[in-house]
Amino acid sequence: MANIDSDARLDLQTPVPAPSYRRREAARAMRSLVASRWALVGLIVLLVAVFVAVFGPWLAPFDPNRQNIMARLLPPGAEGQGGAVYWLGSDHLGRDVLSRLLYGARVSLTVGIASILVGGTIGTLLGLVSGYFRGWVDDVIMRLGDIQLAFPFILLAIMFLVVLGPGLMNIILVLGIGQWITYARIVRAQTLSLREKEYVEAARAMGDGTASILFRTILPNIVAPLTVIASFNVASVILSEAALSFLGLGVPPDVPTWGSMLSESRDHLLSNKWWMAVFPGLAIVFVVLAFNIIGDWLRDFLDPRLKERG
């Protein structure tokens, strides 16, 4: 009897928690966030980035694509005609660097988050199916993943994008599909162990359908590790997007991105137009760093056992 009791108590932890438990968890998260100052800084940086991405058009002092031959390559803080100030300087076509930077946040964050949604959704679905049904379905899905992993990802992206041509949708799809296997592997491993748990057995005995078991019983219990992976993943996808834009494979040329700004800055290094290279790079570093720090914090918070291992 005692045995059953302790099992029941253990399993109370695993199904979706009650609202009051959630509130307590949220409070604990807040306290932990404030305690680890870096995570708080990371969160603030992210909030600023999101704010800029949403309200960029209203914040930008100039139209990011407006060219002005009279205002080419102005250093930061220079005044243009009519007293307009180029706070971060202007580029080789006389476009305002600050305005382009603000618009660029939109592309970076959209691509980062949308790709993760695409890759995360595909990977989670395939991982659930793989781990729950096992057998040949599992074999096929996992071998496909092996093939993909045996291929340096950025090369794969280059090959597809060069044929498909630039475009926001194309880059989101290519980067998203590049990520699915990461999620599929984790979800599969978790599902393999969860499917043997008593509460999954119970759901099955109660006559729940497969879909209900997968999405209502198993999935909510895998969300924590997925969130951690997703946070690191957004960081690496933003880096990939910047690299692809740098190569001229990202979004169309009339959309300002941090990567393409850096690509353009290359031709003006020798004449020491440093502001064209420094600011877009710093923007990328801040956002990527913020996601990485938040990822670290989430991992420690959701799984304190890992903290010891740094």
Added chain:
Amino acid sequence: MWTFLIRRLWQSLIVIIGVTLISFISLQMGGDPTYLFVSENASAEEIQRAREALGFDAPLHIQYLTYIWNAAHLDFGNSLSYRQPAMGVVLEAMPATIELTFFSLVLAIALSIPLGIYSALKRGTPADGAIMTFAMLGQSIPNFWMGIMMIMFFGLYLGWLPISGHVPFLEPLFEGNFAEAFGNLPGSLYYMIMPAIAVGSYTLARNARLIRSSMLEVLSQDFVRTARSKGIRERQVIVHHALRNAWLPVVTMIGLEFGFLLGGVVVVETVFSYPGIGRLVFNAINQRDIPVVQASVILLALVFIALNLIVDLIYSRLDPRVKL
């Protein structure tokens, strides 16, 4: 040993077939692939001739078989801008890329091991904090931006290091000209310092973190305590007992690391105008020279697969627990 080797070779073969299938699909994604193989101002007749010559008028499965047949002969069509076989163009750029990839890997490993160990031994001290902060930064800075910043600071401002160029080492070596090759080596390394740091920074940062955490785990285990209680010197314990176990996960990662490095090389070469496959791909992208892009990507994928196979074999030697 032999069964392991045969199984791994078989797996690699499946992966290679997968790679050709993916690259074939990528060609078909944009509609009639003929247009990717002719210049933009080709006449209708020229296009038709190219379509027949390349076999794009045949059914898809025949096209795929032709594609594999050609790929097996390293034939990816003629480069549109160089007007000679694409694979030849790519192979010429290959040695420079191998030099850079290898140098940055060596640099990353050589630095990450001492940094990781030091960090683990000094856990919680400011030194540990500083190393881990740098590691975090190293994982967050885009390699090509790091390249640009180094060019600006060490190249242009301080004038210490060359901002572009390359001295060949492997090329004379392959030609059997050893005197020239080793005479070139110092210059070759000198020109590669900045690109190699840019390419290797991510790997260096990640490995330092990995070694630190796996070192921390090993140091708390019984056999380390036993070794210490036997009175073995601390240095001996760390090198012979702890490190031998701590760096196994790093070796596992090295195979995958090549993928990151090759991807990084493609972008960083462009920054430094380094005459390897990366710069070739960059120019080919801008000229829409698809045969060169395809040949480069597939060649790099083959190199990656081969390196992974080698790493697996080495790994099984290093860790006797892995059965062949």
